[in-house]
Amino acid sequence: MMGGKTAVDTIVSSSPHLQSKETISGIMYTVLIALIPAVLVSIYLFGMKSLYLMLACSIFAVATEGAVQKLRQKEVTINDGSALITGLLLALTLPPDFPMILAILGSVIAIAIGKQAYGGLGHNPFNPALVGRAFLVISFPVEMTTWTKWVGPVGAAIDTQTGATPLNWMKTEGIMTDYSALFWGNISGSLGEVSAFAILLGGLYLLYKGYIDWRIPLSVLGSVALLAFLVGEDPLFHLLAGGLMLGAFFMATDMVTSPITKLGRWIFGLTIGFLVWLFRIYGGYPEGVMFAILLVNMAVPLIDRYTAPRILGEVKARG
Amino acid sequence: MKAKVKTFPQGAHIYELKGDTAAKNIVDTSPPEEVVIPLQQHIGAPCKPLIEKGDHVKIGQKIGASDSFVSAPVHASISGQVTAIEPRKTSLGRKVLSVVIKANGQQEFAGELRGFRDELPDGEQIISLIREAGIVGMGGAAFPTHVKLSPPEGKEIDRVIVNGCECEPYLTGDHRLMLENSEDIIFGLIAIMKALGVKKGFIGIEENKMDAIISMKDASSPNQNIEVIPLKTKYPQGAEKMLIKAIVNREVPSGGLPLDVGVVVINTGTAKAVTDAISNGIPLVERIVTVTGSNIKNPGNLRVRIGTSFRHLIAECGGLNEESGKIIMGGPMMGKTQHTLDIPVMKGTSGIVLLTGDEAAAAEPGPCIRCARCVDVCPVNLVPIGLANCSEHEKFGDLESLHVLDCIECGSCSYICPAKRPLLHWIRLGKAKIAAMRAAARNSTSSK
Numbered sequence: 001m002m003g004g005k006t007a008v009d010t011i012v013s014s015s016p017h018l019q020s021k022e023t024i025s026g027i028m029y030t031v032l033i034a035l036i037p038a039v040l041v042s043i044y045l046f047g048m049k050s051l052y053l054m055l056a057c058s059i060f061a062v063a064t065e066g067a068v069q070k071l072r073q074k075e076v077t078i079n080d081g082s083a084l085i086t087g088l089l090l091a092l093t094l095p096p097d098f099p100m101i102l103a104i105l106g107s108v109i110a111i112a113i114g115k116q117a118y119g120g121l122g123h124n125p126f127n128p129a130l131v132g133r134a135f136l137v138i139s140f141p142v143e144m145t146t147w148t149k150w151v152g153p154v155g156a157a158i159d160t161q162t163g164a165t166p167l168n169w170m171k172t173e174g175i176m177t178d179y180s181a182l183f184w185g186n187i188s189g190s191l192g193e194v195s196a197f198a199i200l201l202g203g204l205y206l207l208y209k210g211y212i213d214w215r216i217p218l219s220v221l222g223s224v225a226l227l228a229f230l231v232g233e234d235p236l237f238h239l240l241a242g243g244l245m246l247g248a249f250f251m252a253t254d255m256v257t258s259p260i261t262k263l264g265r266w267i268f269g270l271t272i273g274f275l276v277w278l279f280r281i282y283g284g285y286p287e288g289v290m291f292a293i294l295l296v297n298m299a300v301p302l303i304d305r306y307t308a309p310r311i312l313g314e315v316k317a318r319g
Numbered sequence: 320m321k322a323k324v325k326t327f328p329q330g331a332h333i334y335e336l337k338g339d340t341a342a343k344n345i346v347d348t349s350p351p352e353e354v355v356i357p358l359q360q361h362i363g364a365p366c367k368p369l370i371e372k373g374d375h376v377k378i379g380q381k382i383g384a385s386d387s388f389v390s391a392p393v394h395a396s397i398s399g400q401v402t403a404i405e406p407r408k409t410s411l412g413r414k415v416l417s418v419v420i421k422a423n424g425q426q427e428f429a430g431e432l433r434g435f436r437d438e439l440p441d442g443e444q445i446i447s448l449i450r451e452a453g454i455v456g457m458g459g460a461a462f463p464t465h466v467k468l469s470p471p472e473g474k475e476i477d478r479v480i481v482n483g484c485e486c487e488p489y490l491t492g493d494h495r496l497m498l499e500n501s502e503d504i505i506f507g508l509i510a511i512m513k514a515l516g517v518k519k520g521f522i523g524i525e526e527n528k529m530d531a532i533i534s535m536k537d538a539s540s541p542n543q544n545i546e547v548i549p550l551k552t553k554y555p556q557g558a559e560k561m562l563i564k565a566i567v568n569r570e571v572p573s574g575g576l577p578l579d580v581g582v583v584v585i586n587t588g589t590a591k592a593v594t595d596a597i598s599n600g601i602p603l604v605e606r607i608v609t610v611t612g613s614n615i616k617n618p619g620n621l622r623v624r625i626g627t628s629f630r631h632l633i634a635e636c637g638g639l640n641e642e643s644g645k646i647i648m649g650g651p652m653m654g655k656t657q658h659t660l661d662i663p664v665m666k667g668t669s670g671i672v673l674l675t676g677d678e679a680a681a682a683e684p685g686p687c688i689r690c691a692r693c694v695d696v697c698p699v700n701l702v703p704i705g706l707a708n709c710s711e712h713e714k715f716g717d718l719e720s721l722h723v724l725d726c727i728e729c730g731s732c733s734y735i736c737p738a739k740r741p742l743l744h745w746i747r748l749g750k751a752k753i754a755a756m757r758a759a760a761r762n763s764t765s766s767k
Contacts, residue, residue, distance in 0.1 A: 009643040010658050011679045014744050016730030017651040017672075018334060018488060022692075022737040024685050080685075122686035122738075213691075260691035260702065309700040311722050312560060313570040 024121075027255075028081030030209055034202035035088055035250070041198040042191040046096035050191050054091040056100050057107040061087025064108045068116040082121050086110050089129035089250060092192025093243060093290070094136070095147050102140055106132040126297045127257045130290050137290070147188040165189045166241045167280065167287060182240035193243045203249030212253035215262060219269025220248040220276070227277040244276060247289035257297045264300075264307040271296045324526060326551035327561040331696040331731045333554045333652070335527060336488040339618040340611050345495045347622045348635050352422050354397055354626025355407050356382065357415040360665040361455040362462045363389035368418060374401045379602050380429035381451075382418050391463040391666075392453045395420055396604040396624035398427040410629075410648040410655060410662050417663070420626070434600030445514040445597065452596035453603045453666070457588035458482060458493075458557070459649050461667035464589055468514050470578045476515045477581045478567050481508050481590055483524040483531060484550060484557030487650025490670040492607035493587045495620045497524065497531035500591050501538035507590030508545060510597050515583060520545045521566050527552040554652065555729040559584050561698050573725050588669075609670035610636045613678050614644045623664050629671055630660040645679035647672040652730045682739035693732035693742055699725050703732035707742040710749030715756065718749045726750065 042050045065083035069076045087107050094103055110132025118124040137144045147165055165188050166177035181187050185195025192199070206212045224244060225235035238244070252258060252272055259268050272292045279288025359365035366383030376382060376395040384392040399422040406414035432451060439445065450465035470476050481504060485493040497504060504522070512520050522539065524532045526549050539545040548566050550556050560571045562584060569580040577584055585593075588606060595601045604625055611618035616637030623632065629646065633639060647654040648662075651672050693703035701722060709718045723746060732742040 010656070011643070011645045011676065012656045012658050013645075013681060014741075014747060015647075015651070015653050015655065015728075016734050016743065017645060017647055017654065017656065017674065017679065018734060019682060019739060020333070020735050020737070022735075023739075024688055024737050027688070027690065027737055077685075082688075120686065122688045255688050255690045258689075260689055260694050260704070304702075308702055308705075308721075309694075311573065311700045311725055312564070312698065313572045313575065313725070314722075 024082075025080045027211055028085055030211055031085055031206065031250075032081060032088065034205045035085075035092070035192070037198035037201040038092060038192040038195065038246070039088070041185050041195040042092065042096075045185055045194065046191065050096055053094060053096075053098065053100060053103050053191065054088055056104050057091035057094075058084050058087035060104045060107040061090070061111050064111040065116065068112055069120070072116070072120075074120065077121065080121065083111055083115075086115065086128045086132070089192075090132045092246060093129070093133045093190045095144065095190055097146060098143055102136060102143060106136040109135045122256055124256060125300065126294055127251050127254050130251060130294050130297075133290050134294060165287070166237075170237070170241070171280075176234065176237060177241070179236060179240060182237070190243065190246075193246045196240045196245045199245040199249055203245075206249070206253070212249065213258075213262070213265050215265040216253045216258060216269045217248040219266050220244070220252055220273045223270045223273025224276050227274065228281070231281060233281065238277075238280065242280075242287050243289040247272075247276075247293055251289070252293050252296075257300060259300050259303045259307065261304055261307040261309060263309070264303040267303050267307065268296055268300065271299070324549055324551045325565045326553055326556065327564040327698060329696055329698050329700065330553040330555065330561070331735050332552075333731075333734055334488050335552070336651075337491050337494070337527075340489075340491040340609055340620055341494060343491075343495070343619050345492075345499055345607055345620045345622050348624070348627065348632065350397060350422060350424075351624060351627045351631045353402075353628075354420050354422075354624060355417045355628065355663040356393055356396065356420065356626040357407065357409050357417045357663065357665060358383040358393060359415050360393060360461055360625075360667065361391045362460065363387065363391070363466075365416065366390060366393055368404050368416070370401050370404075370418065372401055372404055375399070375423075376401060376420060377427040377429040379431060379604055381431060381453075381602070389463060389466050391455050391465075392451065392602075393418075393625075394453055394602040394604050395429070396626050397422045398425050399423040408659065408662050410657055410665065410668065412655065430600065432596060432600035432602060434596075434598055436598055439510055439513055439597070442514040442516065445510050448596050449514075449593055451602070452592070454589060454592045454596060455603070455666050456586055457592060457606060457666060457669070458586035459653070459667050459669050461665070464585065464593070467578075467583050467585070468511065470515075474578050475581055476517055476578060476583055477519065478583075479508060479512050479515060479517050479520045480562060480566055480582060480584045481520070481522040481587055482557055482559075482562055482584050483522050483528070483535065483587050484562060485528070486525060486552075486554050486557040487652050487654075487670070489611050489672050490609045490650045491611075492609045492620055492669055494528050494531055496587050496591055496607055497528070498534050501534045503594040504535070504587050504590045505538045505542065505545065506598065507593035508585075509542065510593055511583070511585060511590070512544070517583075518544055522547045523550050523556075523562050523566050524548070525550050525552045525556055554731060554734075555698055555727070558698065558727055558729055560727065573722065603666055606664070606666065606668070608632065608664055608668055610673075611670065612647075612673035614640050614673035614675045616640060625666060626663045628660065629657070629662055629664070632664070632671060633660055633673070639673060641675055643676045645672075645674040645676075647674065652734065653728065681741075684740045685738040687738055687740060690737060692735040692737065696731040696735050698729060698731065699727060701726060703742045703746065704740075706749060707732075707740065707745035710745040710752075713752075715749060715752050719753055723749050723753065
């Protein structure tokens with residue numbers, strides 16, 4: 001029997017006294033699992049160099065996170081999986097032959113500037129992986145747009161040829177790549193962006209787990225397809241090409257940097273889709289998913305503020 | 320065509336944890352040697368004692384009453400001698416003037432109330448009987464029932480809903496009552512409908528209690544005006560505003576009451592107590608308490624005399640598994656933790672949940688990752704993380720404009736948060752601050 005006379009052996013706290021078993025690291029590791037198809041496809045298509053790039057980015061992202069947390073005298077939380085996601089996502093947006101030292105630099109910037117400078121997990125306004133990528137695109141434009149031409153599975157042929165991405169082909173030469181190549185991934189492009197199939201597989205898994213809101217990928221992809229169709233472009237091509245799929249399922253859906261209201265998520269996704277379309281059709285830089293997401297990330301606090309849901313019974317009770 | 324199961328928007332699917340007691344019959348607790356009966360067990364004015372130390376009292380004898388309308392009298396729950404009238408600890412977190420009665424081992428009934436076995440009395444008589452019997456909302460809030468049944472001028476009530484949701488995890492008292500006393504609940508509902516002149520009554524039951532749905536349907540079948548409504552098992556389905564939204568699709572206005580939309584909601588236990596008072600003349604002297612949780616040896620549903628100590632019930636259920644842990648009065652979502660077992664069961668004590676230290680330990684909160692789980696579950700459509708942040712940073716003006724006072728404190732946000740942030744804790748703090756600021760503002764204007 002409990003001693004009972006004093007408060008010594010009882011725990012007193014305010015309700016609720018029950019919590020779900022879901023944790024932040026649980027969510028993060030599920031996202032990592034969802035990235036496995038894209039990782040495997042990139043290794044299959046581009047070989048071990050792709051694996052090395054992903055490893056380098058991931059390791060340095062985690063190391064940077066730990067180092068900055070030490071410097072800030074904060075609890076080191078590198079096991080929560082969030083830095084790992086940033087590193088891996090950044091790697092997946094890089095060209096296969098991207099110099100490893102620059103990739104590492106991008107990864108360090110992504111975590112140090114994109115995330116920790118704002119206060120760490122949950123406080124960053126921009127998707128950190130995209131901050132890293134934006135840094136690399138601006139600082140090393142040549143390296144970031146030198147694409148390995150896909151010539152067959154690893155080792156089948158010379159793999160140092162350079163080629164253009166399908167969006168570049170379309171933009172500069174008016175050449176369209178066929179859907180099947182775009183879907184499975186045997187095209188030139190970034191590590192994790194080439195195979196729509198692999199991204200969809202992971203994206204559907206996250207939808208099933210409830211870790212991303214369907215409104216965001218649907219509104220991003222839907223608005224790009226619709227707008228492309230309206231100006232006489234091939235909507236399916238636009239959906240499958242470039243970084244759109246990866247962006248729609250894994251970047252725009254980042255919980256920290258997307259709105260928390262349902263209406264807000266529609267507005268967020270539609271705006272991203274609109275900007276992607278604008279950049280692709282009228283811009284000088286066809287691979288515009290990254291800038292589209294970063295720009296709308298910036299508007300998230302505003303979107304949240306103006307889309308707060310109507311509360312139950314929001315009509316004043318009489319007198 | 321199968322009709323869609325009714326429910327309210329949003330809400331959370333939470334652990335139910337009712338398996339230990341759902342199939343266990345309600346059993347009578349052995350008579351306690353002593354009861355402590357607080358003179359205020361309800362929302363409203365406290366009662367004044369009607370007896371003195373040393374008096375002999377019988378079961379059902381009125382021992383405390385108030386002239387105030389919003390109040391409910393209290394009655395002796397055992398026969399014996401009054402040994403003290405003094406402030407005692409209660410589960411409300413403060414001491415309340417209480418009557419201590421030592422049992423004499425007899426079952427002497429006072430028989431002060433007249434029962435109507437055959438025919439229902441008229442509405443006014445029903446309401447006065449309910450008042451005299453000391454009946455309050457037995458789901459936990461303990462609001463005097465006769466006040467609910469006396470709507471102010473101009474408020475037309477046209478629906479009565481019996482709340483059989485029991486959406487709190489662990490608790491099964493209402494469930495058992497609906498199985499074992501279904502006809503009494505229907506009788507109580509009919510009496511309340513008559514008192515209010517209402518033609519339509521509903522009984523809302525969550526789908527995880529199919530047997531109760533069937534049993535209540537059987538019991539209500541002779542009466543065309545009563546409908547049993549199966550509801551989706553979702554928390555907080557049993558919250559008044561959610562229940563009303565689900566069953567009659569009306570929204571209780573912000574800051575308003577169910578009567579603002581013509582509805583009165585009563586708990587199953589309350590309906591049963593109304594029946595006991597009207598047909599047998601027995602005031603509210605006992606209730607069903609689910610004693611359960613990971614830290615109790617033999618969990619069960621007990622019929623308990625008001626005033627019985629928690630300690631007595633724990634012993635009755637075989638004692639605790641380990642000596643530390645959490646004692647919760649009520650369910651784990653909205654119940655209040657206690658620091659002692661030496662407190663009495665009151666009219667609103669629906670359960671005692673005992674958790675082991677491991678289960679009760681609060682997880683260390685992490686940073687918010689803006690997953691919006693709290694936004695998705697809030698049944699009032701608030702943005703809990705926004706409210707919690709404002710409260711944490713003492714932006715109380717913003718808090719008010721974000722409707723913090725509409726929070727029903729169901730706890731869904733804190734439950735669902737993957738970062739384990741104590742969202743409701745902050746929100747409560749904010750609400751308390753606003754209440755204090757309003758009171759201070761009132762005082763300063765009135766002193767001018």
